[in-house]
Amino acid sequence: MWWPKLVFQDLREYLEELEKRGLLRRVRTSLSPDLEIPEALRQVMYSGGPAVLFENVKGYPGWRVAGNIFANIEYVKLALGVENLEDIGWRLVSLAWRQPPLTLTEKLRKLRDALEIGRYTPKLTRRAAFTRNVIEVNSISDIARVIPAFRQYPREPRPYLTYPLVIVKHPETGVTTMSVYRVMVRERDLVVHWQLHKRGQQAYNEWREKGAEEIPAAIVIGAEPATLLVGAFPVPYPMDKLLFAGIVRGEGIEVYRLDNGVEVPASAEVVIEGYVTNELADEGPFGDHWGYYDKPRRKFPIMRVTRIYIREEPVYYGTVVGKPVLEDAVIGKTVERIFLPIIKTLLPEVHDINFPPHGVFQGMVIVSIRKRYPGHAKKVMMALWGLGLLSLTKIIIVVDHDVNVHDINQVIWAVSSHVDPQRDVIVIPGTPTDELDPAVPVPGYGSKLGIDATRKLPEENMGVEWPEEVGVPDELVERIRKVLEKEGVVKDVKGSGAGL
Template identity: 55%
Template sequence: MRDMRDYLEWLEARNELIRVEEELSPELEIPAFLRRVMYDKAGAVLFERVKGHPEWRVAGNLFTSVETVREALGVERLEEIGERPLKLMESLPLGLSDKLSSLGKLRELGNYLPKLVRKAEFTRNVVEDEPLNFVPAFKTWPKDGSRYLTYPLICFSDPKGVNSISVYRVMLLDGERGVIHWQVHKRGSQAWRDYLERNGGKMPVAIAIGSDIGTLLTAVSPVPYPMDKLLFAGFVRGSGLELYRLPNGVLVPANAEAVIEGYVQVDELSEEGPFGDHFGFYDKPSERNELYPVFHAERVYYRDNPIYYGSVVGKPPLEDAVIGKAIERIFLPLMRVVLPEVVDVNFPEYGVFQGVAIVSIKKRYPGHGKKVLNALWGTGQMALTKVIVVVSEDINPHDINQVIWAIASFVNPERDVLVIPKAHTDALDPAVPRPPLGSKLGIDATRKFPEEMDGRVVEEVKENPEVLRRLEDLFKKYLGG
């Protein structure tokens, strides 16, 4: 699919798109409608008339279900996407005899590389007078501090030339300034700090609105640095992303509906919030010790009849729950590169992704469960996960009842519960007194080796296979199978 418009047409052909003809406001009304539709699992929405913004239409709930995302990306399993870069890495030549056999794989890599183009439809129109007021940004909850860009594709490169396209909410201060909520552990924050240390002055930044579904998913994905996220977009999409270079030098998706060009003054900071977040609580600036950079919008480019895409969050399960599940599947193969013992992972939708993770492993030695707990907390965005439960490979992490049984059966709290005090946590966690400093909980619910039980051996009950064989005909007669 070339862009967001193709995706909307595809959704409509599947009867997964609601068109709303009545005029609604982007302040509270559209977000409330989107939440109700998502809670009812009724599909995506396209608002044809937007109060105060006659030039625009608004799309929402584009990530209707994991199954829809999978089919849109054209794969049998979402894990295939995470396997693509790994297969190419495996084929890199290690010696002279390997070089010829690797040429086909290197050509395959070229299919995923981004491509620079000289034209983009969004350059047809431009607004330079208070450009942020031109955009139908949402006010999603009554006590939000302002209107917000809630799914902006923040585009930038760091001083090393690594390109990024990421989603950070942006609170609009006025028609020309907004506050970018990139937390200290995010790529944007690190690039900003590098600019401050090396160059000072202005860091070129652009905000793209809307793109194809693969690029939208890439932007919110925890791609490990220093992998170029514009390259990773090619792996997710299945083909290289076309890019357009703005006058300020920033590369943006050529298929965007609109692009806001500007910069961050690297030493200009501001409070941000309140904002009703995905935990279902207001994230207030008075509760955290963080300030965020101010984005200066110089102009906005936009396509004819542009479509704004905004996501809404609140108590789960909303659109971000689908996004989280898709990311879970895509990044499982990459997690296994770091921890080969990992069998599967589940971020339960009511665990709001960063809150709870359940991981099954092939346990090989005493203490292996705790080793995995500590390793996960030291790996990428898993560093923010508050509660991790590790189970043995025969326990399905997606079956909560099996997980509860494993906790009840294999956990001796004084031995198997690990609490990490005063650890860096998700700055949005409503349970933490002084975010982003909180604590973490690890539960080793794996089956225990004798060494971990002081020699005690606990034997599980098992059916007699011969008895089951004799009863097989009766099972079929009375139970149908």
């Protein structure tokens, strides 16, 4: 399904387009953000349903709640205005990997390239719809009574912002970090779940090393869809996330500068302004994307809120996590497709990659390669474990390029027929892991499993040639296929083996 190129100015335009195409349903029954709306969103996603707009939010007159707005990859393509998500990845590659200009013609072309990059840079504006309604935090008793934050599961002690864009700037360069972290809502402050290996924690550490007692920060809820997606992308530090959003979107986003100096998307529905402090507070338990309440309860930085900006007739966007497949799995597949060209550029032998939805993104990766030399599969494992957040991936399976990584049965065949466990399975202890992984005894510290399911070269197989696969000539495959289809025996006939 091909979507025409659309550039959405805010979340509302995107929701209107979804509804126009029959991809959004309205719920008029009064439901609460405390357990009820999250359960509704889970049931809709598990049944393959559409995006949902809740129009009657119990306890929050005037609010609407949107969810499952990235219900499948087709929604994401609409949000980004592309037929093939990999095109965005190649756009990034073309900007980053270009030869230096030598001739006058090449230098003029380089000037054109610079102007092209300028198309994607953020544009500062003095007007933003969210500034029309400003609430000083001292005037309220509980933030959760102002914003319909979710409580997803019964053991969660407080409501959570489940898809907030947490924004901070580098203390010296001004590079913007804008990422999605869960945020626990307390009476007049917030607890930001900055994980050990993520960009937010890195920015936090850099500010502290400069002796800062508090870090200017902002939290955005709801924005135009490309910016929302980029918030969840593992963009390499120190690339500016606002610039990255412009590249993904195809044009720069408008930003508004808050009093604390932080720039936020002007399309935001809600903006929370404040300062992240050195003070820590207990956070959790929280029902996370692995399908468990995370363990153990830990301390994270407190964000002191100064004011809250809210658009008129606001739309709250929240996601839910839990046992797959939920909306976060779709965003994970989006990352997979957009970042594949970058991985291919760094590792040309890579043919394709799959983050299986039930592998909860950092649990398992399946990668196919064009194998050239002994040990090639293990080299690719090591390289992937050294790339950004792929360093947190627990299990990597490597197969040959003619195995479809998205067909789990082909992968099972490759593992079953190509793997000798003693020779082809490696375990690496004492490595970084996802802090939320319920299987490791120490959060963020565990081990890796690598499975080389490629056909083995003689050097890898004690000098023995790999056996020949069965197959028949292509001409015979095609001739028999036509006979069977003509006779109406079967449809969509597949050959009995690889052609010769």
